[in-house]
Amino acid sequence: MKARWINLARVAAVITAVTSWVVPGHAQDPLPSWADAAPKKAIMAFVDRVTKQDSSEFVPTAERIATFDNDGTLWAEQPIYFQLAFALDRVKVLAPLHPEWKDKEPFASLLRGDLKGALAGGEPIIGQLVMVTHAGMTTHEFEKIVSDWIANAKHPTTGRLYTEMVYQPMLELLAYLRANGFKTFMASGGGVDFMRVFSERVYGIPPEQVIGSSGKLSFEVRDGKPVLVKLPELNFVDDKTGKPIGIHILIGRRPIFAFGNSDGDLQMLQWTAAGSGARFVGVVHHTDAEHEWAYDRASHIGKLDKALDEATAEGWTVVSMKDNWKRIFPLEGK
Amino acid sequence: MKARWINLARVAAVITAVTSWVVPGHAQDPLPSWADAAPKKAIMAFVDRVTKQDSSEFVPTAERIATFDNDGTLWAEQPIYFQLAFALDRVKVLAPLHPEWKDKEPFASLLRGDLKGALAGGEPIIGQLVMVTHAGMTTHEFEKIVSDWIANAKHPTTGRLYTEMVYQPMLELLAYLRANGFKTFMASGGGVDFMRVFSERVYGIPPEQVIGSSGKLSFEVRDGKPVLVKLPELNFVDDKTGKPIGIHILIGRRPIFAFGNSDGDLQMLQWTAAGSGARFVGVVHHTDAEHEWAYDRASHIGKLDKALDEATAEGWTVVSMKDNWKRIFPLEGK
Numbered sequence A, B: 001m002k003a004r005w006i007n008l009a010r011v012a013a014v015i016t017a018v019t020s021w022v023v024p025g026h027a028q029d030p031l032p033s034w035a036d037a038a039p040k041k042a043i044m045a046f047v048d049r050v051t052k053q054d055s056s057e058f059v060p061t062a063e064r065i066a067t068f069d070n071d072g073t074l075w076a077e078q079p080i081y082f083q084l085a086f087a088l089d090r091v092k093v094l095a096p097l098h099p100e101w102k103d104k105e106p107f108a109s110l111l112r113g114d115l116k117g118a119l120a121g122g123e124p125i126i127g128q129l130v131m132v133t134h135a136g137m138t139t140h141e142f143e144k145i146v147s148d149w150i151a152n153a154k155h156p157t158t159g160r161l162y163t164e165m166v167y168q169p170m171l172e173l174l175a176y177l178r179a180n181g182f183k184t185f186m187a188s189g190g191g192v193d194f195m196r197v198f199s200e201r202v203y204g205i206p207p208e209q210v211i212g213s214s215g216k217l218s219f220e221v222r223d224g225k226p227v228l229v230k231l232p233e234l235n236f237v238d239d240k241t242g243k244p245i246g247i248h249i250l251i252g253r254r255p256i257f258a259f260g261n262s263d264g265d266l267q268m269l270q271w272t273a274a275g276s277g278a279r280f281v282g283v284v285h286h287t288d289a290e291h292e293w294a295y296d297r298a299s300h301i302g303k304l305d306k307a308l309d310e311a312t313a314e315g316w317t318v319v320s321m322k323d324n325w326k327r328i329f330p331l332e333g334k
Helices: A008-022 A038-051 A082-097 A099-103 A107-111 A123-134 A139-152 A168-179 A199-203 A242-250 A263-273 A306-314 B008-022 B038-051 B082-097 B099-103 B107-111 B123-134 B139-152 B168-179 B199-203 B242-250 B263-273 B306-314
Strands: A065-068 A183-191 A210-222 A225-236 A257-260 A280-287 A317-320 B065-068 B183-191 B210-222 B225-236 B257-260 B280-287 B317-320
Touching: A038 A168, A038 A280, A038 A317, A065 A168, A082 A099, A082 A107, A082 A123, A082 A139, A099 A107, A123 A225, A139 A225, A168 A183, A168 A257, A183 A199, A183 A242, A210 A242, A210 B242, A210 B263, A225 B242, A225 B263, A242 A263, A242 B210, A242 B225, A257 A263, A263 A280, A263 A306, A263 B210, A263 B225, A280 A306, A306 A317, B038 B168, B038 B280, B038 B317, B065 B168, B082 B099, B082 B107, B082 B123, B082 B139, B099 B107, B123 B225, B139 B225, B168 B183, B168 B257, B183 B199, B183 B242, B210 B242, B242 B263, B257 B263, B263 B280, B263 B306, B280 B306, B306 B317
Parallel strands: A065 A183, A065 A257, A183 A210, A257 A280, A280 A317, B065 B183, B065 B257, B183 B210, B257 B280, B280 B317
Antiparallel strands: A210 A225, B210 B225
């Protein structure tokens, strides 16, 4: 199956190679899509400090743990979280099996095409939609459904595959950290079973390094074969205080490097910053309305308010997508 | 701190080197403590089948996931689970702070030295003892307590450190698998915060590859610093059906190699065996009463009954400690 995909990690590598070749003086630039500004300098200075053997802040390879939020940090999250787009598409597919949805909200509004009306109830409605569409099948069946969707579904405004709406500078950053002995993890509010379908292919992050929200599972034997069945019940929400908790339970070490983009990442960033020794804490600020979206304090998705204040107060690295990134997505220039 | 320890992985390496040197014809033997019998042959044949590039059953490195139970599989578990010994020692340390325990079971019996009476209530009592001794502090404080205990506490019958009661053949097997591109994980009913204190030093398994039982955590800010507080409430029990579920949630891939020793491992073994392609499923059978303990179907600890029947029926590899291991513990010959 892998051969069918555009390998974005490879595209990123080619872009890096080409850029290195045509821009004199940047032959060794591991972050070609990053403008020569403070965030890039801070990242590279940090990596130098923790990897140079003679540095007073040297960190052994085993402790070089880096965690990244996904929605809004590694890929886009507008106009709705991509996993919610998946859930909405699933509602349409499943509707013939649920005639009762015609008279039941939020399904009725959704099936009439009234997305705004359907989602007016906010988080609980989203939770309900996710439960209905992410449970009642085996983990294997779900993986197949997500695989098919992610290979074909198109983003409503760009018309691109969702996996093409990942941030080129972050692909370079992930590769750069790994080349410097870091283990890169996702720590996302997204569903772990959803993200793992593409995390390795798209980000180079293997399934065992993906932390996310999850539903409860039951172990059953069907036709003599054991299966894991996804139940319509929450197991863990990997958001806000759930992020450091998820990181502790799954990794068992405190990251020395973390990147987020919203208030949902604040506790992960605080947890990372509070460790002893050198720390890097980064915040992606969505400022490029022309090539992506611009939003922060007032946004209903990826709200960045308290975390922006704390980033300023604590001297964390805030990345302006408009000013600090030369390219947003892998397949097009800025 | 590491310098204070006997590095068992290093001891294992030295034993391997010495054995290789003195035994002609075994210069390349990666499993010198394994008798030249069926289990050793099955392990090495399996590793060959999945790692040889031209093998029809070749498995890419990323998918070489191996999971090991801990109690009774990687280290001993008699006369009581070692983590329970830790909990009992903690009850004694904490008793002065809890005068009410003098009249409250199971504490009263325990403090009188009547272990059998204290534990007569079985699993619920053990759960209660673990909750009382594993909660109410930060994860950092707990780590320090376990570190101190594991560095000093002695096994009641052998007088050895608990970390010296690991199985030499399994240390060799872990190293052999890693040398062949496998990622080795623990999947144990033991507490994840407990096991991570020594998993890397003793087994070469880093914290992020330890799956275990866990309590709930709360994220709090104390004196301006974020901490994770261990709550007296179960989060996840990594035993029986919990093992494949924990493996799915934390690894997200099905192991191709798994080892257990009791009915608590059965579902993990079934889950491993049921995948497509080459599989190795192993069961440690405690048969060496002289050098360790001999127990199976009737044991209250590490009961091996259904899993032994299924191993026989399915042709899984059953390892007799008495017959198939030439050495049990790293620091003494058999």
